[in-house]
Amino acid sequence: MAEHGAHITTSATDDRPTIFEVVAQESLMAAVRPALHHVIKVFAESNPARYGPLWRWFDELYSFLDLLLQQHYLSWASASFSENFYGLKRVVMCSSSGARTLPRREYWKSLLLLVLVPYLRVKLDKLVNRLREEADYSIQNPLSFRKRCYKAILASYPYIRLSWEGCFLFYQLRYILWNTQHHSPLLRLAGVQLAGLTIEDLQAMESRPEKTKSVLSVGSIVKRALGGVSVTLSSSLSLGVFFLQFLEWWYSTENQDTIKSLSSLPAPSPPIHFELETYSPLLPKLKTVCPLCRKVRVNDTALGTSGYVFCYRCAYYYVKNHQRCPVSGYPTELQHLIRLYTPDG
Template identity: 80%
Template sequence: MAERGAHITTAPPDDGRPSIFEVVAQESLMVAVRPALHHIVKVLAESNPARFGPLWRWFDELYTLLDLLLQQHYLSWAGASFSENFYGLKRVAVGKSLGLRGKEYWRSLALLVLLPYLRVKLEKFINRMREEEDYSIQNPTSFRKRCYKAVLASYPFVKLSWEGCFLIYQLRYILWNTSHHSPLLRIAGVQLTRLTLEDLQAMDAATEKMASAQSTLSVGAILKKALGGVSVTVSSGLSLGVFFLQFLEWWYSAENQETVKSLSTLPAPTAPIHFDLVTYSPLLPKLKTVCPLCRKVRVNDTALGTSGYVFCYRCAYYYVKNHQRCPVSGYPTELQHLIRLYTPDG
């Protein structure tokens, strides 16, 4: 049984077809990079909301831009994505001996950069709809509410079908029934193979040619050189820090955080500073019961876990949904940080 498993999951030495372990490892690399960078930006935004707050709010777009520069550089230079090149793999157009050309190149770039961005946005949209469903933000009889319910009911089955399609492709790849371990590679019209000595020599020659071509001082050459420099800097930094990023992913995983919390107790947070009475509200006797946003007596008291300030639920919900920060302190805040307060007489 073990010999059969080894035969299935490994390829002959003279075969350029990568093993299932190699293709899964290169996919998990980029999956580990995003949450690690996301946590770094979150720490920076919490330390200085005024300076680094926009990085937190526009993280998805900024990460996609960096990913575009990174993947474009590696597809043009090595004929592979960053993670594929890191594991010594390359993309080859199906039925062609040359590297990526024309439509295969643009399909690969779109599926590597645009598809993950759309998937992240879809996940956030679904999470927002679930929160609105849980807290009954929308009118239950409205057409929009019925559409939300239909989307929420069908999304788990769509996601199951999506993940199941990838699983089927991986099983077929293990059993040598297909040359694609992912349906995205089939859509792009490419397949993965191992890098050869000739490929490495061609990459070195391309690097030298690019350096000599960029010695001119034209505007196009300067711009191309600047973009190439940014791509090389990002790729080099990721190559050097890939193991550190994977360590961060493990360190901030849910399982490890539970262990850390069980071994240490968090200090009690300090009380928030008092509001400025000149700009806050003239109703000084009712100051403790007034919402800082609507300036009325609070309804459905809700605290923000990041700052401790209390608002009306609707005021806090829509403000955090639109601005992703506390309206008083400016700390980065998400909808999951809303804490509804219930009084014994409420």
């Protein structure tokens, strides 16, 4: 029985990576975004005025840094960061040339698919989550055309997500059982396949930075600066692999009891007032007045992130547009709205 499954861990050719290598390199980049997202969230909660924009524009900033990182590794090693970390490279399908760099067409296709597809997927997931929250908290007419479109998107999205994941699973099963050269449809769209690094590839990568240009232009200076940023990011990510594994263990289900025991601390002091130009930063003296509209509250609603109470309509539209608490500036989403019901209401 063992010899029939030997092809799963060994390759038909020497440079063909195993399924464990390709899955491991994909899981590496999948773990980087949540870890950085959590770090930015901690900074935003500690100082909303300074780090709040980083929280609101995290997806765009992360995609930009990812673009620099992937561009550097595709130019230097013909591979993404995670592929190079596991000793893999990208080669053109059915190519007889011995070139060690990707052609221009495959290079740009690989770069766009590595950066643009994850960004669009995250944005689509957030859009669907926002529509679900609006379906639960919205005060719009349920029979309106916009509401029906939202329901159609929410109803079709699980099938779209199932088809997407099923396509990747189908390619992985083909890669394991039928000895194809692509474990992902994105590689086929890019026109490349993965292969293992050779000694000649490592020597070429080591000698490549030694080549310098005698004439410096503005474009070359900018390119070198971006390359330096990319190298710094790649070095930091390489050193942060252990930190990511530690975070994964820290938030595992087996470690929840330890987290609860460490987090059972006294209640913190009230959040600071956040200076905004839209209203006076001072809270109203009467506890029944909404800090946003300055009128007696209607349908009292508290924000779970700060504890301040507003009118439901005021809190709903402000959080929907700004993704933060109007008073403290803490990162807030629609799911943090908590309706308060008085005994006489």
